Every structure is written in structure tokens, then in C-alpha cells.
Amino acid sequence: MSLVVQKFGGTSVADAQKILAAASKAVARHKAGDQVVVVVSAMGHQTDVLVDLAKQINQRPSAREMDMLLSTGEQVSVALFAMAIQSLGVEAVSLTGAQIGIRTDSTHTKARIKSISTDNVKHNLNEGRIVIAAGFQGIDQCGNITTLGRGGSDTTAVALAAVLAADVCEIYTDVDGIYTTDPRLLPEARRLASIAYDEMLELASLGAGVMHPRSIEFAKKFGVKVHVRSSFKDVPGTLILPAEQTTPRPVSGVALAKNEARITLEGVPDQPGSSHRVFSQLASSGIAVDMIVQNVGQHGRADISFTVPADDLAAALEVTTSVAQQLGAEGVSHDGSLAKVSVVGVGMAREEGVAGHLFSALSRKGINVRMITTSEIKISVLIHRDDAAAAVQAAHRAFGLEAEAMGGGADGSAAALPKSSPLDVVRRLEGMEDLAVEDVTLDSSQALVTFTDLPDKPGVAADVFEEVGRAKLFVDMIVQSHPRGGKAELSFTVPSSDRERAIDVSGRIATSLGAIVVDVPHVAKLSITGVGIRSHAGMADRLFAPLTEAGINIDLVSTSEVRLNVIVAAKHGEKSLHILRRAFGL
Ligand code: ASP
Numbered sequence: 001m002s003l004v005v006q007k008f009g010g011t012s013v014a015d016a017q018k019i020l021a022a023a024s025k026a027v028a029r030h031k032a033g034d035q036v037v038v039v040v041s042a043m044g045h046q047t048d049v050l051v052d053l054a055k056q057i058n059q060r061p062s063a064r065e066m067d068m069l070l071s072t073g074e075q076v077s078v079a080l081f082a083m084a085i086q087s088l089g090v091e092a093v094s095l096t097g098a099q100i101g102i103r104t105d106s107t108h109t110k111a112r113i114k115s116i117s118t119d120n121v122k123h124n125l126n127e128g129r130i131v132i133a134a135g136f137q138g139i140d141q142c143g144n145i146t147t148l149g150r151g152g153s154d155t156t157a158v159a160l161a162a163v164l165a166a167d168v169c170e171i172y173t174d175v176d177g178i179y180t181t182d183p184r185l186l187p188e189a190r191r192l193a194s195i196a197y198d199e200m201l202e203l204a205s206l207g208a209g210v211m212h213p214r215s216i217e218f219a220k221k222f223g224v225k226v227h228v229r230s231s232f233k234d235v236p237g238t239l240i241l242p243a244e245q246t247t248p249r250p251v252s253g254v255a256l257a258k259n260e261a262r263i264t265l266e267g268v269p270d271q272p273g274s275s276h277r278v279f280s281q282l283a284s285s286g287i288a289v290d291m292i293v294q295n296v297g298q299h300g301r302a303d304i305s306f307t308v309p310a311d312d313l314a315a316a317l318e319v320t321t322s323v324a325q326q327l328g329a330e331g332v333s334h335d336g337s338l339a340k341v342s343v344v345g346v347g348m349a350r351e352e353g354v355a356g357h358l359f360s361a362l363s364r365k366g367i368n369v370r371m372i373t374t375s376e377i378k379i380s381v382l383i384h385r386d387d388a389a390a391a392v393q394a395a396h397r398a399f400g401l402e403a404e405a406m407g408g409g410a411d412g413s414a415a416a417l418p419k420s421s422p423l424d425v426v427r428r429l430e431g432m433e434d435l436a437v438e439d440v441t442l443d444s445s446q447a448l449v450t451f452t453d454l455p456d457k458p459g460v461a462a463d464v465f466e467e468v469g470r471a472k473l474f475v476d477m478i479v480q481s482h483p484r485g486g487k488a489e490l491s492f493t494v495p496s497s498d499r500e501r502a503i504d505v506s507g508r509i510a511t512s513l514g515a516i517v518v519d520v521p522h523v524a525k526l527s528i529t530g531v532g533i534r535s536h537a538g539m540a541d542r543l544f545a546p547l548t549e550a551g552i553n554i555d556l557v558s559t560s561e562v563r564l565n566v567i568v569a570a571k572h573g574e575k576s577l578h579i580l581r582r583a584f585g586l
């Protein structure tokens with residue numbers, strides 16, 4: 001006997017017919033001898049309808065009353081769902097968040113789960129009932145109804161699967177799985193049989209339409225096996241799993257963030273605290289920063305570039321301009337017409353030449369790369385928005401994603417996850433959704449190579465990394481800053497033992513491109529990994545502040561959804577590690 005959590009989204013319970021169809025899925029599972037917990041969203045677009053209704057009455061409705069209102073959507077659907085199951089001759093009981101005991105903080109409309117009690121659900125399951133749980137809602141410590149933010153039913157489902165130690169959490173939706181890229185953008189996109197949690201998180205912009213990113217963070221933190229599948233078609237869907245259980249590939253998917261804007265603080269005095277000032281003020285203005293690139297800097301001044309959603313450009317510029325004055329920066333520039341293309345794959349961490357391969361594909365299409373950041377499993381490039389579709393296609397084809405057989409069915413192949421002991425779960429449940437910085441690590445084995453005065457034109461990154469790939473150099477971090485005055489700066493790290501070779505190769509490339517190479521034989525790379533790094537505002541703030549206080553200058557930064565890398569001088573490595581471990585309570 002297994003325990004299964006099945007989640008049905010709004011489109012899957014949009015009318016009576018669909019509720020009955022969904023109910024028969026739960027009943028079939030129950031009849032096969034499994035215990036079944038169903039989590040449902042509000043019917044169809046009911047939540048939007050309620051939001052609209054509120055706005056007609058009050059332009060700025062109180063968050064508490066919004067939660068009171070929005071939670072009714074799910075209360076309707078759980079009751080109807082239970083009736084549907086009963087009509088099929090099986091016992092069922094519907095439960096609200098409060099009746100289950102889903103405790104949250106009091107941040108109305110975007111509450112975070114603190115704990116979930118399993119008693120009521122387990123009791124009902126043991127009595128032979130199917131339990132229908134209202135998604136998206138909980139109660140705070142005063143008994144107020146709260147909601148988890150739009151799309152939050154996914155998080156309810158994964159969280160319930162975690163506390164109940166369910167064998168699988170099935171997410172029934174209107175798409176039939178996770179694709180290598182958005183099929184509406186590129187029809188040759190293919191469905192993936194499986195994908196790793198980290199890949200899914202790094203592909204947030206791809207996955208967002210399918211699953212609430214926070215639910216994936218949860219799944220990763222608690223090792224919940226998630227199965228995304230269609231409500232309407234009988235196809236295998238996609239399993240979301242720990243990396244060790246997925247098919248290793250250098251690249252699994254290509255994601256596009258279409259509306260990006262870049263802001264650069266030019267010529268910031270290169271001293272501790274500059275980054276902290278910028279990013280803490282942006283965070284306190286509620287602006288989420290995505291890519292951050294700080295170049296190596298020359299003559300005591302560095303440029304700090306970052307991207308924000310294009311809609312936030314005006315607000316971000318206002319904050320940045322005032323910080324630039326406080327810091328004595330030379331100026332602020334911006335560009336609101338950009339897009340970010342990312343290739344993601346857990347396999348790229350172990351393979352050489354992935355970067356070169358990507359950059360040459362872009363170069364062949366004449367696409368100019370404006371900024372580059374990487375994580376262990378992701379390479380992101382910033383390009384002009386007009387090049388977005390061509391770039392996605394070029395990247396997708398470069399890694400054969402259109403052709404690759406994605407490994408047949410999703411079922412069967414993956415091994416079962418080890419179940420956590422009940423005690424272990426209880427311990428981890430205290431502060432279920434706290435920012436989980438998994439680890440801070442120090443890598444002192446790398447050398448840093450920087451090209452300055454690279455011409456800002458298509459094909460330059462390709463020239464560099466094709467050569468580097470041919471030399472079989474194992475490149476880890478790559479950062480290209482926003483070009484200024486027609487010149488770009490590009491840095492990468494390689495194992496110190498390869499430094500001589502790296503300089504040799506780089507020197508040759510530099511000569512042919514009219515650029516200059518400088519290198520630092522030993523640097524300290526600190527990596528902060530974990531879940532919630534992107535969804536918790538002010539993460540950069542928490543990183544930069546303690547280093548600033550200790551007077552440690554940050555030489556290079558690169559960011560991704562699940563990882564933040566910083567390079568500091570080798571002599572500060574151990575101390576920085578200590579400071580950051582303490583800052584994150586490790
Ligand atoms: N009904 C809520 C919403 O529309 C929660 C969900 O569907 O996941 O956002």
C-alpha cells in the first residue's frame with residue numbers, strides 16, 4: 001500500500017464534469033489499495049473572479065479580508081470533490097487548511113507554512129476515507145485564515161506529501177509535463193521524462209507556468225518525488241527528482257526571460273560595502289534583482305551591473321541613481337530592451353566545452369552577448385530582446401534537444417526515495433519554509449583569468465571559449481560584465497593546476513582580439529547554495545553585509561536561482577568562509 005497525494009489545479013476542476021473525472025482518478029487509486037490525499041485549487045478562474053470582485057468594492061482591500069475571501073474558492077471545490085467521490089461509492093471527507101492544522105505565519109496573501117499536523121488526515125485515511133484538502137490556505141497562530149500566494153496549492157500538495165511521507169505527489173495540470181523549452185516558442189521542444197529539482201528551480205521561468213517555484217524548493221528540501229502529469233491525456237508526464245535519479249545530460253532545457261532590464265553603476269570605488277549599499281536598498285524597496293555581475297575592476301574602480309524585470313526598471317533606476325551619488329560612482333547606465341536565455345543541466349558540471357558550444361551557436365546567428373553569468377548547472381546570457389527567439393532555437397539545437405529521445409516513459413525508471421523517519425520530519429518541520437541555505441563552501445583551488453578590452457561584438461565569447469574548450473581546460477565560473485565604451489571584460493576560473501595552460505591559450509586569443517589578459521594565480525571562491533535563495537528577498541543583502549563589516553572586498557559575483565558565487569582574495573578565503581557560515585547559522 002502506498003500513500004499518494006494528488007493535486008488538481010483550477011482547470012482540472014473547472015466544472016462538474018471535470019470534477020467527476022478528477023474524482024474517478026482518485027477513486028481508481030483508492031480501489032487499487034492506496035491511501036489517497038487530494039489537494040484541490042479553486043474551480044477554473046474563481047480566484048481571479050474573487051480578486052476582481054474585491055477590487056470593485058475597495059481599491060485597496062485589507063490583506064486579511066482578501067485571505068478570508070480567496071480561501072472560499074478552495075472551500076467550494078473541496079466540498080464538491082468530496083461529493084463527487086461519494087457519488088462513486090467511496091467514503092471521502094473534505095478539510096480546510098484550519099481543519100487539517102496547516103499553520104502559517106501572519107503574512108496575509110503570501111503566508112509561509114510553519115508546520116502541518118498530520119493527526120486528522122491520518123485518522124481519516126486509516127478509516128478508509130479519501131481526504132480532500134483545500135489547497136493554498138492555512139491559519140496563523142491567532143486563527144486567522146491565510147493564503148500562500150497565487151498558485152500556492154502546489155505548495156500545499158508538496159508540503160502535505162512531505163509531512164505524510166507520501167510515496168509520490170502527483171500534480172495534475174493542463175500541460176502534459178515539463179518541456180525542454182516553451183513549446184509555444186519553439187514547437188520542436190520535447191517533453192522530459194525526468195528533471196532534477198535544481199534544474200527545475202534554475203528553469204524557474206520555464207516551470208513557473210507549470211508549478212509554483214516554492215513548491216519545488218519544498219520538494220527538494222524534503223525529498224518529495226513529484227510527478228507532473230496531464231489531467232486530460234493519459235501520457236507519462238515528467239518526474240521531478242534528486243539529480244542522482246535523473247538521466248545525466250549536459251543540458252536539459254533552455255529558458256527565456258523575455259523582459260529584462262539592465263542597470264550598471266559605472267566606476268564605483270572598488271572598496272568593501274559598495275555592493276551591499278546597492279542591493280540592500282533595492283531589497284528594501286521590494287525590487288528583486290536577478291543577474292548580478294561585478295567586474296574585476298581597474299584603477300580602483302569597478303562596474304556593478306544587475307538585471308531586474310523590465311517593469312521594475314523605473315523604480316530600480318531611482319534607487320540606483322541615489323545610491324550611485326552616495327557612493328561617488330561615475331555614472332549610471334541602463335537598457336530596458338533585453339532578454340535572458342539560460343541553458344540548464346546537472347551534467348554540465350562534469351563536462352568541458354559546454355560554454356564554448358553555446359557561445360558558438362549564438363555567434364553563428366550573429367547574436368551579441370551582453371552579459372554572462374554561470375552557476376554549476378546553468379549558463380545565462382543577456383542579449384537584445386529581438387534576438388530572443390533565435391537564441392532559444394540556436395541553444396536548443398546546439399545541444400540536440402529537439403532530437404534527443406527523452407528516455408521513454410517517466411514511470412518505472414526512478415528508484416523510490418528513502419523515506420524519512422517520522423522524528424526526522426518533525427524536527428525539520430519547525431520553520432518548514434525558512435530560508436534553507438544548505439551550505440557555504442570554499443574552493444581555494446582555482447585561478448582567475450580576466451580579459452579586458454575585448455571588442456564588444458558577436459562571436460568574441462565564442463572565440464574565447466572554443467579555444468579554451470579545445471585546450472581541454474575545465475572552466476568553472478564565467479562572468480562577462482556589461483561592455484562599456486565598446487569594450488567588454490570577461491573572467492573565468494580554472495583549476496590552479498591548469499593556470500599556465502590557461503594563460504598560454506588566453507594570451508594567444510587576446511593577441512588576436514587586441515585584448516589584454518591578467519590573471520590571479522589563486523583566488524577564493526565562496527559558494528552559497530540552498531533553496532529559497534531567489535524567493536527570499538534580500539539574500540544578496542545577507543551575503544554582502546557581513547563581508548563588508550569584516551572589510552573584505554568582493555572581486556567577482558555571479559548569481560543563479562539556487563547559488564551565489566563570490567570571488568575574494570585568496571588570503572581572505574578562510575575568514576570569509578567562517579563569516580558566512582556564521583551569518584547563515586551553519
Ligand atoms: N486558487 C489559487 C490561485 O488561483 C491557488 C492555486 O490555484 O494554486 O492562485
Ligand code: MG
Binds near residue numbers: 009010151154210
Ligand atoms: Mg497552478
